[in-house]
Amino acid sequence: xxxxxxxxxxxxxxxxxVEGRGANTQIDDSMAxxxxxxxxxxxxWDYRFESPRNDLRGFRLDRLEVDxxxxxxxxxxxxxxxxxxRSDRVxxxxxxxxxxxxxxxxATPESHSLGRLARxxxxxxxxxxxxxQAYAEAMGAEVRLFKNNTDFHxxxxxxxxxxxxxxxxxxxxLYESVLPMLVARQILCGAGKAGEFAGPVSRALGAxxxxxxxxxxxxxxxxxxxxxxxxxxxxTLFRRPVFNTRDEPHADPRQWIRLHVICGDANRIPSATRxxxxxxxxxxxxxxxxxxxxxxxxxxxDAFKRISRAGAAWIASGEEEWQRTSAGRDSxxxxxxxxxxxxxxEQMLESYFAAAERILGLDxxxxxxxxxxxxxxxxCRTLLENLRDCRDxxxxxxxxxxxANLLAQYVESEGVAWNDPVLxxxxxxxxxxxxxxxxxxxxxxxxxxxxxxPSDAPEYNRAFARGLATTKFAAHLCGVTWAALTFxxxxxxxxxxxxxxxxxxxxxxxxxxxxxxVSRLQEIAE
Amino acid sequence: xxxxxxxxxxNAPEPERKLGDDGGPNKPxxxxxxxxxxxxxxLKKVDPDQAKKYRQRSGQ
Numbered sequence: 001x002x003x004x005x006x007x008x009x010x011x012x013x014x015x016x017x018v019e020g021r022g023a024n025t026q027i028d029d030s031m032a033x034x035x036x037x038x039x040x041x042x043x044x045w046d047y048r049f050e051s052p053r054n055d056l057r058g059f060r061l062d063r064l065e066v067d068x069x070x071x072x073x074x075x076x077x078x079x080x081x082x083x084x085x086r087s088d089r090v091x092x093x094x095x096x097x098x099x100x101x102x103x104x105x106x107a108t109p110e111s112h113s114l115g116r117l118a119r120x121x122x123x124x125x126x127x128x129x130x131x132x133q134a135y136a137e138a139m140g141a142e143v144r145l146f147k148n149n150t151d152f153h154x155x156x157x158x159x160x161x162x163x164x165x166x167x168x169x170x171x172x173x174l175y176e177s178v179l180p181m182l183v184a185r186q187i188l189c190g191a192g193k194a195g196e197f198a199g200p201v202s203r204a205l206g207a208x209x210x211x212x213x214x215x216x217x218x219x220x221x222x223x224x225x226x227x228x229x230x231x232x233x234x235x236t237l238f239r240r241p242v243f244n245t246r247d248e249p250h251a252d253p254r255q256w257i258r259l260h261v262i263c264g265d266a267n268r269i270p271s272a273t274r275x276x277x278x279x280x281x282x283x284x285x286x287x288x289x290x291x292x293x294x295x296x297x298x299x300x301x302d303a304f305k306r307i308s309r310a311g312a313a314w315i316a317s318g319e320e321e322w323q324r325t326s327a328g329r330d331s332x333x334x335x336x337x338x339x340x341x342x343x344x345x346e347q348m349l350e351s352y353f354a355a356a357e358r359i360l361g362l363d364x365x366x367x368x369x370x371x372x373x374x375x376x377x378x379x380c381r382t383l384l385e386n387l388r389d390c391r392d393x394x395x396x397x398x399x400x401x402x403x404a405n406l407l408a409q410y411v412e413s414e415g416v417a418w419n420d421p422v423l424x425x426x427x428x429x430x431x432x433x434x435x436x437x438x439x440x441x442x443x444x445x446x447x448x449x450x451x452x453x454p455s456d457a458p459e460y461n462r463a464f465a466r467g468l469a470t471t472k473f474a475a476h477l478c479g480v481t482w483a484a485l486t487f488x489x490x491x492x493x494x495x496x497x498x499x500x501x502x503x504x505x506x507x508x509x510x511x512x513x514x515x516x517x518v519s520r521l522q523e524i525a526e
Numbered sequence: 527x528x529x530x531x532x533x534x535x536x537n538a539p540e541p542e543r544k545l546g547d548d549g550g551p552n553k554p555x556x557x558x559x560x561x562x563x564x565x566x567x568x569l570k571k572v573d574p575d576q577a578k579k580y581r582q583r584s585g586q
Contacts, residue, residue: 013585026583070584102583152577157585236586262586410569424577426569442568 001360003285003369005501007164007461008277009110010121011096012266013103013157014128015146015431018139023155024073026102027085033135033143034087034099039127041097042470045088046479046486054247055234056171056257065238070101070155090480092471093120094463097127101237103157104128104145109463110162110250110482110500114281114372115455118273122454125433147266148431149223152424154197156227158236159266161277163259164251164500165284171245174259175232177287179243180295181279181352182263183303183335184345188383189276190221191265192311192400194407194427195419197226218418219315219407221400223265225308231300236262242300250482251500259284263304268430268440269399270454271379278376279349281369282356291359293351295343298336307333307345315404315418323388346384353377397450402443403430460505462498465521468508476514487518496521 018029053061088098094109106124111117128145136143150156165174196217220226224240232243244262251258261280267273286292297303310332314322326333326344333345356362362374379397386394395401407423416422432438444451458464462483469477469485478493479486486495498504502524511517 015580015582017580023581023583067584073583101585103585146580151580151582153581155582155584157582160586237584406565406569409566413566414570421578422572422574425572425574428577428580429572439568439572442565446565448565 001285001289003360003373004112005164006281006285006369007110007112007500008114008117008281009108009162010117010124010159010273010277011105011107011162012121012124012147012159013100013105013149014433015148015151015157016102016104016132017144017146018135019141019143021141023102026073027099029135030099030102030104031085031087032138033104033131034089034097036134036138037089037097037127037131038134039091039130040471041089041091042474042477042480043089044478044480045083045086045090045096045098046481046484047082047086048479049248049250049481049483051248052236052246053234056174056245056247058171061234065235067155067238070237073102090466090470091127092467093123094466094470095120095124095127097131101157104131109467110164110461111459111463112369112461113455113457113459114274114278114369114376116457116459117277118270118454119456121267121273122270129433129435145433146428146431147268147433148191148428149266150193150197150226152195152197152428156224156240158224158262159264160236161259161261161264161280162250163261163277163280163284165257165259166288167249167253167255167257169257169284169287173287174257174284175243176294177292178259178261178280178283179231179300180293180297180348181283182242182261183297183300183307184348185276185279186221186225186304186307187310187333187345187387188349188380188398189264189267189272189279190308190311190398190400191223191267191272191431192403192427193220193223194218194403194423196220196309216419217309217312218423219311219404220308221311221314222263222304222308224263225305228263228301228304242304252483252497256500265399266431267399269397269402269450271397271450271452272399274372274454275376275380278373279352279380282352282360282373282376285360285373286352286355289359291355293348293355295335295348295351296338298338303335307335310345311400311404314401315408319389319391326388346387349380349384353381396448402449403427406430406439406443458506460503462500462502462504464506465498465504465508465524469517472509473514473517485521487514489514489518494518497525499525 086098096107108120132143132145227240228242230241233241234245242263244260246260249256249258313332336342395405429439435441443449476487478488484497
């Protein structure tokens with residue numbers, strides 16, 4: 001089976017704290033921070049192809065819901081054009097930097113390689129940090145940026161993943177194949193969170209809390225679990241789902257879907273980023289051949305929250321106790337299925353691994369994405385073993401466990417309770433992207449976490465062409481999207497589409513005139 | 527052990543290799559701070575109230 005078409009990207013909304021300012025000025029700050037990015041960039045994002053209200057199920061929403069509490073901050077900005085508020089910058093790598101609801105957002109260029117995608121995600125941290133430094137200097141104030149997904153007071157902001165998937169899968173095919181993976185993968189990819197938030201919407205919909213044990217959760221595996229209230233829908237700002245049905249393909253919509261995953265966390269450990277994406281790609285690849293494991297969850301929202309809250313059981317138990325209690329129906333990792341049956345997150349993950357080995361041909365000689373997926377499977381199996389019997393190894397590779405260990409050391413040393421607010425302060429510090437002051441950077445320096453540097457090998461896909469266009473032919477470029485470039489040449493507009501599956505090779509960089517460049521892009525896409 | 531009411535999949539084959547066996551990129555050459563309390567010292571420097579003051583707009 002050909003897997004070379006597998007393509008993914010990650011978009012991260014960063015938390016932003018500017019000394020002396022607050023949520024009421026956050027959009028202004030985020031816009032100014034993005035606009036002041038000191039590196040090379042192109043201004044001219046083309047919004048014509050954006051369709052966040054289109055739903056994979058075949059209809060279009062009249063409007064997207066907004067958080068009524070958050071909407072109180074909005075004033076005149078609602079009447080401003082998108083280009084003004086979003087302040088898009090296209091970077092030479094083909095990445096996108098912009099303001100999204102008051103959060104500087106970095107969207108990686110798309111990549112066919114898990115390692116390269118993790119590298120691009122790391123580059124995003126550095127780019128956003130640089131923009132923050134420039135803004136701090138301009139404002140004469142301290143500016144801090146956080147790679148996280150919650151403010152502990154009810155606001156959440158996303159780290160979304162985009163996956164190329166064949167249109168033929170449709171909503172049903174993707175939902176059934178990918179949803180169980182989204183629920184289960186948390187245990188290997190969650191970023192961890194101190195505490196819980198039972199917000200007004202969650203309370204109203206009865207989605208927070210599991211039985212009588214859902215309150216006062218001291219530690220969770222997922223940053224985002226508290227904010228999901230429905231199994232699936234197209235919303236992202238309010239009434240968020242585990243499985244997002246937004247149908248906004250960044251390619252030919254007749255052929256492709258962009259699966260928009262919104263339930264993942266912002267990872268700091270690069271191998272966790274690689275793993276997070278690889279696991280969903282395994283599910284998509286299996287869906288394409290109709291071989292994804294079939295798991296019918298009784299309540300996907302409840303299951304997602306339950307797995308997230310296994311973090312509380314983890315910190316409360318030692319290794320032996322965890323081993324003893326994590327195998328039965330009452331296990332923190334148990335997932336209820338329709339019809340009264342049940343399984344565990346570990347078993348669910350293993351079913352994907354076994355199917356992938358059987359169907360996808362992940363043999364040792366595999367190169368490219370096949371080899372990377374094979375590595376993901378091997379690593380995940382090792383980590384699942386470590387989850388049971390070697391916490392010291394597990395926490396080196398998984399953000400939530402690294403964070404839990406950090407907090408546990410503080411709890412033991414200072415004698416504070418697990419629900420002490422200081423632990424949320426430490427959680428926040430873990431997510432600070434400042435390489436000099438962030439707590440995660442300290443863990444790297446101390447050798448406490450896996451600091452593997454992902455691949456920096458160049459990749460020649462359509463992002464390469466996009467980047468070239470913005471650097472070499474900016475004078476002629478008047479519109480950029482993920483899937484198309486628009487040039488103005490001798491008074492005529494020429495739009496060229498960028499095929500996500502085609503190779504845009506290094507020879508493109510040798511072309512000196514824009515007409516030849518556009519012609520070559522058209523030839524590649526045809 | 528498989529229990530009667532539990533939905534399962536076949537047992538997995540043993541992992542073929544462990545983490546770190548892949549010959550991947552080398553780890554960065556970082557100077558490792560010394561002293562067992564280095565991390566705790568770092569934790570104690572954190573403003574204990576910073577999360578209380580951290581308020582964000584709701585995003586996507």
